[in-house]
Amino acid sequence: MLAHYGYKDGSGEYFIIIDTDKCDGCEECVTACPVGVFEVGEDENDPFREEPVAKVSEDHRKKIKYSCAPCKPVSGRKSLPCMNSCDPDAISHSW
């Protein structure tokens, strides 16, 4: 499942997309993110999935444009810690 967490507002689209079929629940992203955007737990959108999965925490879902801003300077952008930490390549960003 491609889980889009985030929102679209007048200024743009801000979604973190987690491919839950690729995610193995390793929790690397949880520790890699400097502001704690991610958490690993039960898949809220697939009640029959037994394995834990990564998701964007409830606290950050409506403000990820701001939560993610420190890793996303306008110029000189380096690769993102969350995406780097993910071996199965399950995380992507829409902006």
Added chain:
Amino acid sequence: MEKEYWRWPESKWTSSDIDWKDGDIISAGVDVGSVSSQAVVLIDGKLYSYSNFRTGSDSPESAQKVMDKAMEETGLSQDKIHYTVGTGYGRVNVPFAKRAITEIACHARGANFMYGPTVKTILDMGGQDCKAIHCDEKGKVTNFLMNDKCAAGTGRGMEVFADLLSVPIEDMGRLSFEVDEEPEPVSSTCVIFAKSEAVGLLRKGWAKEKVLAAYSSAMAHRVVELLERIKVEKDFAITGGIAKNEGVVKRIEAELKIKALEAKHDTQIAGALGGALFAKALIEKERGLR
């Protein structure tokens, strides 16, 4: 008291062909949304009854009310129901639910039942949020996104306009087509700013119908933009309260160049229905049937 134009009709339905006493598995789903709440009862996976009412300020109370309404005059009581799933915005506040499941999962499952296994893309236009979901032929979510940060493209936005224009909410869709030619959509996406823009247009002498057309197309355009992110694959279905507003539905269809499937039941029950279907599956799992 002044007429409340925003008040949409509440509904309730009970099957005349099914007797719950013959049922082996009685399951229920309760969807407590931000604006409306629904309860659905299934007997052996067949739709037996449902109710759809406005959510009050107290979520547990609203949950109990819709559940009671769905069981009203059937002789069915809550202790006879084997499993209840709570869903929606207030899902954790359904005291009698054994489990809470997100509305994303429930809507996909419910739409799969309502519209059949061919449905691939679901647009749920709820009271205060908008969800775009892809599912497989079993109703399992494969892709989703949700916009719950902004009221544009939601039922609440339409309610605001019903009051502003003094048009009963059920007539808004029809009236929005009573224009000589389609006006430019209102430019503001925000409900509050769209309302001020509409007030300006009324002052300029625009007819209600024309303002309504401009707002409906802005709403349609906004959700189509949201859908573009996950792409629309056929078959396509719209659930939620706005699915009953032809003014928005037809404009979405025109923009996407895809027709939405026709619903056989109240489009607002999709979430609760999905909850009841999950409840049935969970009983079967408990009983070792699957």
